[in-house]
Amino acid sequence: MMTELNTALIEYCLRIADNSLIHAQRIADWTGHGPILEEDIAMSNVSLDLIGQARGFYTYASQLEGNGKSEDFYAFHRGERDFRNRLMVEQPDLKDFGFTMMKLFFNGCFDYLIFRDLMKSNDETISGLASKSIKEVTYHVRHAGDWVVRLGDGTEESHQRIQKSLNELWPFTNELFEQNEVDELLIHNGAAFNKKELKAEWEAMVNEIITKATLIIPSDSTYFYSGGINGVHSEHLGFLLAEMQYLPRMYPDAIW
Amino acid sequence: MVKLDVGEIWDLLNTIPDPEVPAISIVELGVVRDVRISDNVVEVDITPTYSGCPALKNMEDQVRAKLLLAGMTPKIRTIYKPAWTTDWMSEGTKEKLRVYGIAPPEKVSFENLHPFANNDKGPVACPFCRSFDTILTSRFGSTACKALHFCNSCCQPFEQFKCH
Numbered sequence: 001m002m003t004e005l006n007t008a009l010i011e012y013c014l015r016i017a018d019n020s021l022i023h024a025q026r027i028a029d030w031t032g033h034g035p036i037l038e039e040d041i042a043m044s045n046v047s048l049d050l051i052g053q054a055r056g057f058y059t060y061a062s063q064l065e066g067n068g069k070s071e072d073f074y075a076f077h078r079g080e081r082d083f084r085n086r087l088m089v090e091q092p093d094l095k096d097f098g099f100t101m102m103k104l105f106f107n108g109c110f111d112y113l114i115f116r117d118l119m120k121s122n123d124e125t126i127s128g129l130a131s132k133s134i135k136e137v138t139y140h141v142r143h144a145g146d147w148v149v150r151l152g153d154g155t156e157e158s159h160q161r162i163q164k165s166l167n168e169l170w171p172f173t174n175e176l177f178e179q180n181e182v183d184e185l186l187i188h189n190g191a192a193f194n195k196k197e198l199k200a201e202w203e204a205m206v207n208e209i210i211t212k213a214t215l216i217i218p219s220d221s222t223y224f225y226s227g228g229i230n231g232v233h234s235e236h237l238g239f240l241l242a243e244m245q246y247l248p249r250m251y252p253d254a255i256w
Numbered sequence: 257m258v259k260l261d262v263g264e265i266w267d268l269l270n271t272i273p274d275p276e277v278p279a280i281s282i283v284e285l286g287v288v289r290d291v292r293i294s295d296n297v298v299e300v301d302i303t304p305t306y307s308g309c310p311a312l313k314n315m316e317d318q319v320r321a322k323l324l325l326a327g328m329t330p331k332i333r334t335i336y337k338p339a340w341t342t343d344w345m346s347e348g349t350k351e352k353l354r355v356y357g358i359a360p361p362e363k364v365s366f367e368n369l370h371p372f373a374n375n376d377k378g379p380v381a382c383p384f385c386r387s388f389d390t391i392l393t394s395r396f397g398s399t400a401c402k403a404l405h406f407c408n409s410c411c412q413p414f415e416q417f418k419c420h
Binding site: 038041042045046047048049050051052053055056108109112124125127128129131132133134135136137138139141142143145205208209 | 304306307308309310335336337338339340369370371372393394395396397398400404418420
C-alpha cells in the first residue's frame with residue numbers, strides 16, 4: 001500500500017522534474033535560433049542538463065509509484081492540470097535573449113539553493129540527484145548572471161530590454177517559495193527543507209547581480225502569479241505540451 | 257569459457273573508449289564506479305558525467321556487450337552519489353587528453369561550488385603550444401563536458417575538459 005510519505009515524495013519529485021523539463025523545452029526553442037553560434041550551443045547544453053535532471057527525478061517517481069510507469073509517461077502522457085512546474089518556466093522564451101537569461105538566472109539561483117539543501121535530505125536518491133544537479137545549475141547561474149550584467153550594463157538598448165524582461169518576470173518570483181502540506185510532511189520527515197527560509201538568501205544573490213547590472217527591481221509589484229503547485233497554469237503550457245507531446249500521443253508505439 | 261576475476265573485468269572495461277573523447281577509456285573518465293561478481297553475474301555501477309549526457313546510453317551498451325562476449329551476465333546500475341568529478345582523472349589520463357588536443361581539467365576548488373565565487377584561475381594552457389596567452393571563447397562546447405578557448409600564441413581554437 002502507498003504510504004502518505006511515498007505519495008508526498010512522488011509529488012515532490014514530479015514538481016522538480018516538471019520544472020526542469022518545461023524549462024528545458026522552452027530553452028531548447030533557441031536551438032538553431034541563438035543570437036550567436038556559441039550561445040546556440042550553450043542553450044542546447046543547458047537544456048540537455050535540465051532534461052537529464054528531469055529524467056532522474058521522473059525515474060525515481062516511477063520507482064516510488066511502482067506500477068511500471070516510465071519517465072516518458074510523466075513527460076508525454078499527462079495533461080496540463082497534472083504538471084506541477086512553476087508558471088515562470090513555461091513563459092515563452094523565443095522573444096528576447098535577455099528574457100531567457102533573466103529567467104535562467106532567477107530559476108538557477110533558486111535551484112542552486114534548494115539543491116544545496118536537498119543534498120542533506122535523508123532520502124538517499126533525492127540527495128544523490130541533488131548533489132549531481134547542483135554542479136550543473138551552478139554553471140548555468142554563472143553563465144546567465146554574466147549575461148545579465150553584460151546586457152544590463154551594456155548599451156542603452158540592451159539595458160532597456162533586459163530591464164523590461166526583469167519587470168515582466170518579477171511577478172513570477174514569489175512562486176519560487178510556495179509550499180503546501182506535501183512540503184510540510186517531507187520537512188517533518190527530514191526529506192525536504194523549508195523553501196520560505198531560502199527567500200532572503202535568494203534575494204541577496206539576485207540583488208548582487210542586479211546591482212552590478214545597473215538594473216532595478218520593481219518596487220510597485222503588487223500582484224504575484226501563483227498556481228503551478230496545484231496544476232493551474234498560464235495559457236502557454238497547453239501549447240507547449242501540444243507540441244512536445246504530439247509525436248508519442250499520435251504514434252503510441254514509436255520508440256527512440 | 258574461463259571466468260574473469262574482478263581485476264580482469266576492470267581491465268576489460270578499460271578497453272572501452274569514451275564515445276565522445278576516444279583518447280581515454282570510460283574507466284579513466286571515472287564513469288565506472290564499482291564492479292562486483294556473484295556467480296556468473298557481473299554487477300557494474302556507472303555514474304553519468306552530466307545528467308543529460310547523451311553518451312551514457314552508449315557506454316552502458318558497450319559495457320553490456322563486452323561482458324556478454326566474455327560469457328558473463330551483466331547487470332548495470334546507474335548511481336548518482338558521489339557525483340562525478342573530473343578530479344577522479346589521473347595525471348596520466350589528463351596527459352592523454354592534452355596529447356589528443358584537449359586541455360585537461362584543473363583540480364576542482366572549493367570556490368567552484370558557488371556560482372558567484374571568483375573562480376578565475378587565469379588562462380588555460382594551450383594543449384598545442386602550451387602558451388598561457390589564451391582566452392575563454394565559450395563556456396559551452398561541442399559536448400556537455402567541454403568549453404571553448406582560443407590560443408593567441410598559435411592562433412588555434414581548442415577545447416578544454418571543463419573542471420567539474
